[in-house]
Amino acid sequence: MRWTIVEVARLSGVTSRTLRHYDAIGLLPPAGVGANGYREYGRDELLRLQQVLVLRELGLPLGQIREVLDAQRDRVAALREHHGRLVAERDRLAAVAVTVARTIADLEHEGESTTMPIDRPENLFEGFDHSRYAEEARRRWPEEAASSERHASALSDEETEARQREWTAQMVRMAGLRAAGASPVDERVQAEVRAVYDWIISMWTPDAAAVKGLGGMYVDDARFAATFDRVSPGLGAFYRDAMAVFADAHLG
Amino acid sequence: MRWTIVEVARLSGVTSRTLRHYDAIGLLPPAGVGANGYREYGRDELLRLQQVLVLRELGLPLGQIREVLDAQRDRVAALREHHGRLVAERDRLAAVAVTVARTIADLEHEGESTTMPIDRPENLFEGFDHSRYAEEARRRWPEEAASSERHASALSDEETEARQREWTAQMVRMAGLRAAGASPVDERVQAEVRAVYDWIISMWTPDAAAVKGLGGMYVDDARFAATFDRVSPGLGAFYRDAMAVFADAHLG
DNA sequence: CTTGACGTTGCCGCCACGGCAACCTCTACC
DNA sequence: GGTAGAGGTTGCCGTGGCGGCAACGTCAAG
Numbered sequence A, B: 001m002r003w004t005i006v007e008v009a010r011l012s013g014v015t016s017r018t019l020r021h022y023d024a025i026g027l028l029p030p031a032g033v034g035a036n037g038y039r040e041y042g043r044d045e046l047l048r049l050q051q052v053l054v055l056r057e058l059g060l061p062l063g064q065i066r067e068v069l070d071a072q073r074d075r076v077a078a079l080r081e082h083h084g085r086l087v088a089e090r091d092r093l094a095a096v097a098v099t100v101a102r103t104i105a106d107l108e109h110e111g112e113s114t115t116m117p118i119d120r121p122e123n124l125f126e127g128f129d130h131s132r133y134a135e136e137a138r139r140r141w142p143e144e145a146a147s148s149e150r151h152a153s154a155l156s157d158e159e160t161e162a163r164q165r166e167w168t169a170q171m172v173r174m175a176g177l178r179a180a181g182a183s184p185v186d187e188r189v190q191a192e193v194r195a196v197y198d199w200i201i202s203m204w205t206p207d208a209a210a211v212k213g214l215g216g217m218y219v220d221d222a223r224f225a226a227t228f229d230r231v232s233p234g235l236g237a238f239y240r241d242a243m244a245v246f247a248d249a250h251l252g
Numbered sequence C: 001c002t003t004g005a006c007g008t009t010g011c012c013g014c015c016a017c018g019g020c021a022a023c024c025t026c027t028a029c030c
Numbered sequence D: 001g002g003t004a005g006a007g008g009t010t011g012c013c014g015t016g017g018c019g020g021c022a023a024c025g026t027c028a029a030g
Helices: A005-012 A016-024 A043-057 A062-069 A075-108 A121-128 A130-147 A157-179 A187-203 A208-220 A222-231 A235-250 B005-012 B016-024 B043-057 B062-069 B075-109 B121-128 B130-147 B157-179 B187-203 B208-220 B222-231 B235-250
Strands: none
Touching: A005 A016, A005 A043, A016 A043, A043 A062, B005 B016, B005 B043, B016 B043, B043 B062
16 A cells, blocks of 8 residues: 555645655655655655654654664663753743843833833843852752652652742742732732742642542543543542542552 | 944844844944944944843844834734744743653654554654644633633633643543553553643632731741842841732732 | 656755954064 | 965855745645
8 A cells, every 4th residue: 555745745744845844854765756746655664654643742853763763772761851951941931031020010000110221231231140149049958858748759850849949939939029018918929929828838738638638539420521521431530539549549 | 422332242142243144134233434434433323222132122023123223123023923922932841841741751662563554645744633632622611611600700811722732632631641551550640640730720719818927927937038038138128018919909 | 648646956044143264453572 | 585374265065943935736626
């Protein structure tokens, strides 16, 4: 069985342009080329394309996908490396998003003093030394994290670290607001408190009974049950059992 | 006072190559050009550069930075738009990171059956139709969200939606494990339950008294107090007061 | 025979620069 | 005044993953 480029495109969902690109960079050469110059793809190429798309979906650059598929590289190692990059980029974007949100709020509430006078030009760029802050945070927090009795066992290291960083940044912002003379009822202060509240919630630890009770509700409550059933009949009961196991193992 | 390109570079932290680039694309033309062809920058250019760097730090593309600074565009509107993109991209990366992590785990624990037999090639690409899934989720969830008593008032719409998406994906994965014959004590199932547990935690709602109590602890507990004091003396008490206000306003 | 769908190669563009080449200019020192 | 070294200039190529377009050949159906 042979397929033309557009047939493969329709099967896989990528464009024919992309398939030609993959040929051009040697990532997925066709099985052969007909007398008319048309590319011909076979079963093996479809399988390879599937693997390419899986890895591409995971965000791996095409060059690394080729290395992995040509077995010159360990898949797990490549993915682990990639995972680190993803998490770092995710955190960076999260931090930027927070800053942008705060900037928007500031701009909306700006009264008058947008332009502050500047005498020494080198002060213009004071805020841009990020590495210093990041190091500070890293130096300050590890011991605190170790000595605290926070119930972190259910969270991965990455998540824990991300929360710590959030928390530190939170305090710094709060200190800034206070220094600027804001009172506790100030809406910007309250916005920060709301963030603290979210954070508290995420640290709140329901006990074993509560988790089991929730699992039971997944079965007994018609609304919940219907939601699960739409995904897969009987899934609610499966959740209930699995949650009971988890509760016994981790929350005893 | 006039500065050469390298002096500006040293003041601001960007490279001279970047400054030339900004000139080339019309983002930051120098104040003038000397008889020797050297670019000369003045105070106004430093101020403009500072604004450029602020907006660039927020991730705004250079073209939009130019539009904003040339006042053809509303800053807040541009940032709001940008914020949406950031959050979407952050969520996408977070989702991909989770998938990559699970893939790594799968690859590490894979026993033997890596290559499953495939007869119908179109099935190879079944998992890739994301738009359909996304629509499904969007159609399914709004009512559920509206009718549920979940305490979502303290969360933004974006966060709520992200949680819902996580939750739906969770169920699909769980259904897949179950279909594959996994039992509730299976470690992959338990890993998913752990995710549910985290989700439950984040939905758990402490009442006003609990929030106030926690605020009080920020002052009474020496460990907490010390942490706050290192950031700013008396910050703990400030938190306590602000949290009491929040609790009264939102958790009464 | 025509039409329209599909195939090919090849080149430009995106975005924010980095790197290099080839060359000119300024300052300091011998 | 020669020279070294730091710094200035323009201009072109490369990055990643294709999309879009041009200009043209091929195939099946009516």
